[in-house]
Amino acid sequence: xxxxxxxxxRIEAEAGARAFLxxxxxxxxxxxxxxxxxxxxxxxxTVLDPNFLSPPSAIVAAMPRVLGDPGVRSALVxxxxxLVTAFVLAVxxxxxxxLVVGLSGFARRATLPLVLLLYSIPQVTxxxxxxxxxxxxxxxxxxxGVSHGIFPIILNVVAGVQSVEQAHLTAARSMGASRLLTIRxxxxxxxMPSLFTGLRLAMSATLLGVLLAELYxxxxxxxxxxxxxxxxxxxxxxxxxxxxxxxxxxxxxxxVRIAERRxxxxxxxx
Amino acid sequence: xxxxxxxxxxxxxxISVADVSHVYVRSDEGVVxxxxxxxxxxxxxxxxxxxxxxxxxxxxxxxxxxxxVSPTAGEVRVHGHPVRGPAPKEIAYVFQENTLFPWNxxxxxxxVALEFQGVPAAERQDRAKQAIEAVGLSEFAxxxxxxxxxxxxxxxxxARALSLQTDILLMDEPFAALDEQTRTYLGEELSVLxxxxxxxxxLVTHSLSEAVFLADRxxxxxxxxxxxxxxxxxxxxxxxxxxxxxxxxxxxLRNEIYALLRDEIEKTVGGFxxxxxxxxRERRAVAGERRPKS
Amino acid sequence: xxxxxxxxxxxxxxxxxxLALLLFWYYLGRSGAVSAIxxxxxxxxxxKFVQILQSASFYNNLAVTLFELIVAVAIASLFGLTIGxxxxxxxxxVLVFEPLLAGIFAVPIIVFLxxxxxxxxxxxxxxxxxGATYAFFxxxxxxxxxxxxxxxxxxxxxxxxxxxxxxxxRRVLLPAALPVIVTGLxxxxxxxxxxxxxxxxxxxxxxxxxxxxxxxxxxxxxxxFAYIVFVIILAGMLNLTLSTMQSRFAGPRNAS
Numbered sequence: 092x093x094x095x096x097x098x099x100x101r102i103e104a105e106a107g108a109r110a111f112l113x114x115x116x117x118x119x120x121x122x123x124x125x126x127x128x129x130x131x132x133x134x135x136x137t138v139l140d141p142n143f144l145s146p147p148s149a150i151v152a153a154m155p156r157v158l159g160d161p162g163v164r165s166a167l168v169x170x171x172x173x174l175v176t177a178f179v180l181a182v183x184x185x186x187x188x189x190l191v192v193g194l195s196g197f198a199r200r201a202t203l204p205l206v207l208l209l210y211s212i213p214q215v216t217x218x219x220x221x222x223x224x225x226x227x228x229x230x231x232x233x234x235x236g237v238s239h240g241i242f243p244i245i246l247n248v249v250a251g252v253q254s255v256e257q258a259h260l261t262a263a264r265s266m267g268a269s270r271l272l273t274i275r276x277x278x279x280x281x282x283m284p285s286l287f288t289g290l291r292l293a294m295s296a297t298l299l300g301v302l303l304a305e306l307y308x309x310x311x312x313x314x315x316x317x318x319x320x321x322x323x324x325x326x327x328x329x330x331x332x333x334x335x336x337x338x339x340x341x342x343x344x345x346x347v348r349i350a351e352r353r354x355x356x357x358x359x360x361x
Numbered sequence: 362x363x364x365x366x367x368x369x370x371x372x373x374x375x376i377s378v379a380d381v382s383h384v385y386v387r388s389d390e391g392v393v394x395x396x397x398x399x400x401x402x403x404x405x406x407x408x409x410x411x412x413x414x415x416x417x418x419x420x421x422x423x424x425x426x427x428x429x430v431s432p433t434a435g436e437v438r439v440h441g442h443p444v445r446g447p448a449p450k451e452i453a454y455v456f457q458e459n460t461l462f463p464w465n466x467x468x469x470x471x472x473v474a475l476e477f478q479g480v481p482a483a484e485r486q487d488r489a490k491q492a493i494e495a496v497g498l499s500e501f502a503x504x505x506x507x508x509x510x511x512x513x514x515x516x517x518x519x520a521r522a523l524s525l526q527t528d529i530l531l532m533d534e535p536f537a538a539l540d541e542q543t544r545t546y547l548g549e550e551l552s553v554l555x556x557x558x559x560x561x562x563x564l565v566t567h568s569l570s571e572a573v574f575l576a577d578r579x580x581x582x583x584x585x586x587x588x589x590x591x592x593x594x595x596x597x598x599x600x601x602x603x604x605x606x607x608x609x610x611x612x613x614l615r616n617e618i619y620a621l622l623r624d625e626i627e628k629t630v631g632g633f634x635x636x637x638x639x640x641x642r643e644r645r646a647v648a649g650e651r652r653p654k655s
Numbered sequence: 656x657x658x659x660x661x662x663x664x665x666x667x668x669x670x671x672x673x674l675a676l677l678l679f680w681y682y683l684g685r686s687g688a689v690s691a692i693x694x695x696x697x698x699x700x701x702x703k704f705v706q707i708l709q710s711a712s713f714y715n716n717l718a719v720t721l722f723e724l725i726v727a728v729a730i731a732s733l734f735g736l737t738i739g740x741x742x743x744x745x746x747x748x749v750l751v752f753e754p755l756l757a758g759i760f761a762v763p764i765i766v767f768l769x770x771x772x773x774x775x776x777x778x779x780x781x782x783x784x785x786g787a788t789y790a791f792f793x794x795x796x797x798x799x800x801x802x803x804x805x806x807x808x809x810x811x812x813x814x815x816x817x818x819x820x821x822x823x824x825r826r827v828l829l830p831a832a833l834p835v836i837v838t839g840l841x842x843x844x845x846x847x848x849x850x851x852x853x854x855x856x857x858x859x860x861x862x863x864x865x866x867x868x869x870x871x872x873x874x875x876x877x878x879x880f881a882y883i884v885f886v887i888i889l890a891g892m893l894n895l896t897l898s899t900m901q902s903r904f905a906g907p908r909n910a911s
Contacts, residue, residue: 123751124755143773203665204666213887216852216886218853219867219871219883298763321772329769456808462826462827462831464831464833477817
């Protein structure tokens with residue numbers, strides 16, 4: 092009797108394609124994306140006005156033309172360089188500031204309210220100021236990106252420094268460690284996990300800052316080309332540009348995610 | 362091996378479980394059988410305890426009786442009708458963890474339960490108040506669950522179950538999360554309640570003392586896949602006095618149940634004690650010492 | 656005791672900082688060390704600030720921006736809450752859709768602004784659509800999270816007492832998920848506002864952001880500063896309103 096019951100359950104568990112999809116939501120997701128693309132393609136040939144939106148096939152067809160233009164290529168490369176530079180600067184500066192603010196109780200009480208105040212300002216409103224002060228070249232875009240990305244780093248590092256358990260600090264001190272040594276051997280390793288958590292937020296923020304600035308400046312860079320393509324009613328070109336930028340964002344986000352995972356593999360899950 | 366004869370359904374039975382088996386599929390374990398051809402009857406007005414090693418399937422059996430889980434084979438009948446899903450008018454639940462809604466006061470919690478059951482709005486207030494008074498929580502009717510202690514929360518859960526005025530109460534380790542003192546005290550209260558209301562109660566527990574103190578019958582279950590190992594009757598009438606726990610009858614019953622459980626527990630826990638003792642003996646034999654077997 | 660003291664302390668620091676900044680700005684302007692194009696003098700900006708508060712064009716722009724915000728958040732909430740509820744109720748749907756939505760949101764949606772402008776033009780429709788899209792994601796993600804993470808024991812016990820789907824929603828799912836959902840709405844409104852400002856600035860005809868961009872282009876720095884100050888104040892007011900609404904709906908008694 093037992094065997095019949097067990098085999099009955101097994102049979103039910105393995106029935107058909109529906110069950111396969113059930114056990115593999117990732118496949119279902121992929122299927123949905125493919126379906127959406129297919130519908131888009133269909134709509135592009137029937138419903139959509141080619142002046143406003145184009146089907147995926149037209150976009151792919153336009154890619155060589157658009158990406159072949161050296162001006163477009165250099166604008167995209169410049170954007171990528173700005174993104175990486177801004178991110179690295181944001182992390183470096185954020186780490187330094189975060190450590191200083193976090194380690195000194197006085198510094199923390201004095202400056203943390205200010206950091207939070209600055210963080211709460213919608214930075215998009217002062218974008219024109221950045222362009223005014225840093226010009227229309229890469230400088231303003233990098234600066235705007237840093238200005239966005241630095242805050243999650245500072246806040247996470249400060250939180251990380253503060254979370255170092257008093258017990259560890261006392262233990263280090265009782266073993267005769269100097270303040271500097273304590274910082275190197277106890278505080279910094281403890282802060283690393285928080286830093287890495289902040290990296291992802293920082294990358295999102297940096298992406299936002301740099302891309303906002305790029306799109307705002309319509310006299311050069313990516314912003315110039317988006318304007319040109321929009322004015323000349325060239326949807327496939329616009330889409331191509333957007334697609335490449337989106338790809339950049341995905342790649343950078345993934346890179347940070349992998350770095351975060353590599354750095355935390357030794358951490359036990361609490 | 363079954364020590365209990367296949368039961369007949371009689372009009373005395375509130376619940377009858379016939380040849381119930383349960384199986385589930387887990388991606389990492391494959392097919393797991395929790396219950397194997399379990400049969401038992403619960404008579405009207407009796408308190409039946411299910412006791413067995415951890416993870417053996419007692420809660421699953423309770424959930425099958427309550428209609429929350431379907432058996433893979435076999436049938437459960439409540440008051441003669443087959444169970445096909447939850448039966449809110451006949452069965453009420455009390456769970457181990459607190460399932461009171463934290464966003465409602467105690468009074469509102471009970472009123473919502475009555476709303477679920479389909480009680481007309483006009484009656485809800487009074488019935489809720491009655492239930493709260495029955496467990497002695499009138500003072501806390503307008504408090505929120507997070508303001509109450511663990512014992513009080515379980516009493517509130519009990520009040521909610523009682524307010525539904527069902528004939529049958531299913532309790533899944535209701536006092537397990539409480540400290541021993543509160544647990545003992547609430548057990549005594551439950552005994553008084555049972556005597557007063559003539560409800561049929563099935564209670565799953567880990568605690569031997571609790572089982573012996575509360576139950577009219579104790580059903581001992583084996584390790585997974587669970588079967589019924591033995592059924593022990595306890596003749597003392599309800600409400601049971603606190604000094605019942607110090608009587609020789611109590612100790613005997615407790616020991617009897619433990620003896621039955623011990624093998625099953627060993628299967629679950631892995632027999633640490635047995636294996637350690639065996640290793641010890643081996644070591645001594647190798648060292649040439651002669652010791653009497655423990 | 657300690658948090659309250661820190662709060663007073665923090666507030667004093669912030670106020671002190673702002674005052675010091677204003678003083679520094681005033682004296683810097685007076686000294687003539689910085690060109691008025693880069694940093695207009697404080698009295699001039701204050702004067703302009705008062706002026707714009709009396710100008711019709713300012714109120715028109717303010718109305719446009721607020722209108723865009725309200726409509727965008729309304730659309731985002733409608734779609735976000737409904738889809739979030741439907742997806743959240745099914746464990747499988749959560750597994751399929753949640754990573755998809757989270758993945759799309761991980762790409763900064765600002766990137767798609769040119770597409771919105773292509774399709775909707777550069778007037779308020781594109782701002783509303785863009786703002787609504789940006790706001791949609793935190794709302795739907797939080798609603799999915801809130802609904803799907805309702806302690807299943809609450810659902811089990813409700814079912815055992817005879818609750819139907821509608822009762823389950825009103826009495827269990829909604830109150831249980833409300834704090835998370837309200838947080839999502841708050842985040843949605845906040846970033847919706849930023850998205851609208853940003854898109855107005857990048858390419859817009861009307862609205863506060865467009866005005867700031869126009870003033871920047873015309874090197875009309877004093878008035879631009881005045882507008883920027885106002886927008887910062889507006890953002891602060893918006894934040895305060897949202898935070899008050901959030902405390903009302905996600906009160907302490909929901910902590911279980």
